[in-house]
Amino acid sequence: MAKRVTTKEKILNAAEALFAEHGFEQTSLRQITADADVNLASVNYHFGSKKALIQAVMARYLEVLMPALEQELLALQARNKISTRDVFDCFRKPLAQLREVRKHGPTLFLSLLGFAYAEIQGHLRRYTMDHFGHVIEHLLAALHQANPQLSPIDMFWRLHFVLGATVFAQVSGPALREIAAADFGETIAADQMIDRLIPFLAGGVDASAA
Structure with missing residues (x-):
């Protein structure tokens, strides 16, 4: 017997799909309620606000990702010598x-x-730090530990460049994969892009200061 999908789950599923396709700012509660086939009162009852709904959508992934990442990082930090590549491989x-959350969970x-x-x-950053700040600290x-030569401000900038490159790779991923297939004959799945991305990110963090 199929499990009955609750009203709350219907809202989360609809919001997740719309957020992943159009972004948070371009998705309205009206669109979410229409796709979930519920009324606005249901959204207000279960979540209270759009920001709380956004946090709940992200929480489904973060509650799986962050504990697993913490385990990987703790095991890595126990080693005497580690590299930036080792750190990013922890992801x-x-x-x-x-994929336990969704079939295409990593991509979503x-x-x-x-x-x-x-x-x-900004509210998502605060939510993440409040609930998973200890993982970010690890x-x-x-x-x-991998880059003792870098100052805190150097690390700040490099990590944000890492985030920027990761975001670009994700947002432009479909177009990049089409170009790779058409111009170079390489067929690569969305999840496999990380194999090309991680060495690049690690190299950027490790680069000598100008």
Whole structure:
């Protein structure tokens, strides 16, 4: 017997699909309620606001990703010598686990993350730090362990360049994969782009200061 989808789940599913395709700012509650086939009162009852709904959509992924990432980072930090590539490789398994949330979970999450970053959703940053700040601290500690020569301000800029490159790769991914197939004969799945992205990101963080 199929599991009955609750009203709350219908709202989350509709919001997730619309947010991943159009972004947070361009998606209205009216669109979400229409796709979920519920009324606005249901959204207000279950979430209270659009910001809270956005956080709930992201939470479904973060609650799977962050604990898994923390385990990977703690195991890595126990080693005497680590590289930036090692740190970024810690994201591979946790991202793959997002398929437990959705079949195309990794791609959906990165799309949502891209819109969150590009549209400057400050409330999401606060939510993430409030609930998973300790994981971010482990990530920063591991990166400093791999790059003790970098000052905090250098690390700040490089990590935001990493985020920017990741967002661009995700948002432009479909077009880039089409060009790669047409011009170079390479067929690559969305999830496989990380194999090309991680070495590039690590190289950027490791680069000598100008």
